[in-house]
Amino acid sequence: MNGPAKPGAGLEASRVSFARGDRLVVDGVDVTVPRGAVAALLGPNGAGKSTFLHLVAGVVPPEVAALTLDGDDLVGLRRRERARRIALVEQDAQVPDALRVDHVVGLGRIPHQSAWGGDSARDRDVVARALAAAEADRFAARRYDELSGGERQRVNLARALAQEPELLLLDEPTNHLDIRAQLATLGLLRRLAADGLSVLAALHDLSLAAAYADHVVVLADGRVAAAGDPVDVLTPPLIRAVWGVEATVLRHPSTGRPLIAFAPAGPAPDAPTDAAADPGRPVGSAPAPA
Ligand SMILES: Nc1ncnc2c1ncn2[C@@H]1O[C@H](COP(=O)(O)OP(=O)(O)OP(=O)(O)O)[C@@H](O)[C@H]1O
Secondary structure, three states, X not given: OOOOOOXXXXXXXXXXXXXXXXXXXXXXXXXXXXXXXXXEEEOOOOOOHHHHHHHHHOOOOOXXXXXXXXXXXXXXXXXXXXXXXXXXXOOOOOOXXXXXHHHHHHHHHHHHOOOOOOOXXXXXXXXXXXXXXXXXXXXXXXXXXXXXXXXXXXXXXXXXXXXXXXXXXXXXXXOOOOHHHHHHHXXXXXXXXXXXXXXXEEXXXXXXXXXXXXXXXXXXXXXXEXXXXXXHHOOHHXXXXXXXXXXXXXXXXXXXXXXXXXXXXXXXXXXXXXHHHOOOOOOOOOOOOO
């Protein structure tokens, strides 16, 4: 949806802080997302991921920060200009009641429209392509408030794509999605990045983050605990220190990307009896002939 990749620095955020009451919930965070890269923001519940995305999107003003997009200062940018360049897919998007899906996605065009212009043929084309890219075209004529959680998630993504941003921020974009739709969404983010978009997504699934992100930033208590290539960052000691769980890091047999497996926290369920009898045989496969 974007044009070919242009040279540029993408997002450069440094020393971003934000306090709620007397507590810094984002504390001196540095994040860089080069143009054309997918970065994942990871961390436990309450680590500050959503707050950081809101600060970058300009929903709340950061207290101390240098924020630039392709070298332009974001803090001083006018709201409309910011909305042309940055889109945020929120966890619980606010949408006016009873709006049709295609009209919700059309809201993404507002920053590009003049006050009196209305929808142009190009606006309608961008909306149609955004609906198709996010796999939301099937329910384009339905009411948003009658959709399932996963269907709404796709519409929220389509609305952000209709903005034709340079930087796409997503807060748990795979929430509510079935596994096929999760893979489709993350694959779409990779294709958009290949076209020059910078993508920063808060994710909880460490294996999916490792499979799709060029770069991960791990937040803990509002601070960056680690950042870099998922292969270097997502290690058992880091996962233990940040999430407090024991993990084994395997390698995907075909991609070589990290696959993170967790030990169950409670008592393990009983092993299936046929697997117990022949532990070398994959569960569900036919027993060897006698
Ligand atoms: N509206 C609010 N008022 C007061 N405190 C808030 C508010 N929103 C968030 N917080 C607090 O700010 C901190 C950071 O929250 P944030 O939502 O950014 O975390 P998160 O990493 O996105 O978490 P999650 O994975 O649960 O979505 C948390 O301690 C949270 O309780």
